[in-house]
Amino acid sequence: MxxxxxxxxxxxxxxxxxxxxxxxxxxxxxxxxxxxxxxxxxxxxxxxxxxxxxxxxxxxxxxxxxxxxxxxxxxxxxxxxxxxxxxxxxxxxxxxxxxxxxxxxxxxxxxxxxxxxxxxxxxxxxxxxxxxxxxxxxxxxxxxxxxxxxxxxxxxxxxxxxxxxHIRASEAALRLAPLPVGRLWTVGKVTEQALHRIGVRTIGELAACDPARLRQALGRQAAMLQALARGEDERAVEPVQAEQSIGAEHTFDVDVDQRVMAESWLLRQCERVAARARARELRGTTVTVKLREPPFVTYTRQAPLQAPSASASEIYEVARRLLYLWWQTQSRPRLRLLGVSLSGFGKRAQEDMFAVGAKGAATDQVQDGINRRFGTGSLVRAGILRTRKQD
Ligand SMILES: [Mg+2]
The missing domain is CATH 3.30.70.270 (Reverse transcriptase/Diguanylate cyclase domain)
Incomplete structure (x- = not known):
């Protein structure tokens, strides 16, 4: 054990x-x-x-x-x-x-x-x-x-x-034994055939097989497979290490042609992105806004944050400016899709994520707590409520 x-x-x-x-x-x-x-x-x-x-x-x-x-x-x-x-x-x-x-x-x-x-x-x-x-x-x-x-x-x-x-350790052998060896995780076609050749057809038979005989048939992976057949598996859950970017986007059912509405959606995306960055203890340095004009013309606009951040309001500040600048250059701005992403994750946010003075951090912190308790979306900034109708 x-x-x-x-x-x-x-x-x-x-x-x-x-x-x-x-x-x-x-x-x-x-x-x-x-x-x-x-x-x-x-x-x-x-x-x-x-x-x-x-x-x-x-x-x-x-x-x-x-x-x-x-x-x-x-x-x-x-x-x-x-x-x-x-x-x-x-x-x-x-x-x-x-x-x-x-x-x-x-x-x-x-x-x-x-x-x-x-x-x-x-x-x-x-x-x-x-x-x-x-x-x-x-x-x-x-x-x-x-x-x-x-x-x-x-x-x-x-x-x-x-x-x-829920399969408990004590039930492992019982659950596994009758299953065909091919069902055992990591056993591919070649291994399966090698096992069949020595008369091993079920996971139970694999667990009970003579180790020397198994090594002859399978080589070095024999011991590992036999442990798996007994329900023993020490492999760790490995969270994805280097995340490239965290993004959220939305395709509108009806094209959005009012900037105030687009901003509401943008704020909502920023909240999602920021919450996910905080959940992974990451802070980003770059904000990218993705804008798709119907039918399929896509623009991306990128700008740096003043300092690495996972704060919704800081991300939104940059994203909103990018949206505004794009809006100004269009003769008849309309959006089919709007998205925002955060990238440039240098270091872990953990040490100073809730540092005093980080703008918006207190709001984010309270919001994360409430959303954790009652489900994402329980508490959102007022500006987002406008987007709720379309959900
Ligand atoms: Mg599936």
Whole structure:
């Protein structure tokens, strides 16, 4: 047994791209939705559970999917929209712990060992994540919990869709034993075949296999695989180290042609960006504003902050000036999309983030606290309320 038992959570959104399409277009709900490349060489990215019933799965050529499910609804991916929802999902993660290892837009490991004292047992944290994601995005996440990455991931996988399962160390062997070796994390096709050749078909058989025999078949990875088969996994959750930039953007349903409205949205984006920077203990030195004029002409404008910052008001001050300067140069300014990002992260913000005198820091601090407690968006600056109607 490891000295201190860890609590790891694995979160994986159910059929993410397809679920987003069904969210945005209610008429697609309950239907076979396939998102992927639609050309002759296209491949399925994600498909709804309704489509899976026809045998369609991700990474399958779209041509083949069309044969299996000719009445399915085939859509091209909308990466910007998935990114937007992914950020909301990751915001939920960062409210629980800074120890977040993102695996993709819709999947992450969280080490919540240090959060238990404040937030309660791992199941409470897992449920809170699942609920917050659903409340804020309308999407369903599967949540797996366990003493390590292996078991947390297995828990979300076997309970999905709409999964919620905690596998304790004591149940690990029982849960793992009957599964085919190919299901064990890190076992690829080649390893699987090598195991089959020596008669090892289940994870239980792998755990019980003679170590010398296993080493002969698999070489150096034998011991590691056998430990995994016993449910032992010491790998740490590794938060992404060097973040390049933190951004938020919004595509408007109706083009925005009033500057005051654009500013409201901009302030809202600045708050999101600043909150995420603070959650990661980062301060940026550069503010970039992204402006898209309909249909697809995109401008970016960049300016430095006076000092490294994660303060919404300081970021907004610069962003607003950039917006203003762009607005002045346009004969008929209109925006389809508006975004802001913070970059140039030099050093950790931790040491002086709440330093006395940092303008707006007190407001940000109170806001973070309230949003952590009641959900992002509970407390926003008054200027943002204007944008609420459009949500
Ligand atoms: Mg997923």
């Amino acid at each position: 490891p000295a201190a038992e860890r609590s790891i959570i694995h979160v994986d959104m159910d059929a993410f791209y397809a679920a987003v399409e069904q969210l945005d277009r209610p008429e697609l709900r309950g239907k076979a939705v396939i998102v992927g490349g639609l050309g002759p060489r296209g491949v399925v990215s994600t498909c709804s559970y309704e489509a899976r019933r026809y045998g369609v799965c991700s990474a399958m050529p779209t041509v083949q999917a069309r044969r299996l499910c000719p009445d399915g609804i085939y859509l091209v991916p909308r990466p910007a929209r998935y990114q937007e929802l992914s950020e909301q999902v990751f915001d939920v993660f960062h409210e629980v712990t800074p120890e977040v290892e993102g695996l993709s837009l819709d999947e992450a490991f969280l080490d919540v060992s240090a959060s238990l004292r404040l937030l309660g047992p791992v199941e409470d944290i897992g449920r809170r994540i699942k609920q917050s994601i659903h409340e804020r995005t309308g999407l369903i996440a599967s949540v797996g919990m366990g003493p390590n990455k292996l078991l947390a991931k297995l828990a979300s996988e076997i309970s999905k869709p709409d999964g919620f399962l």
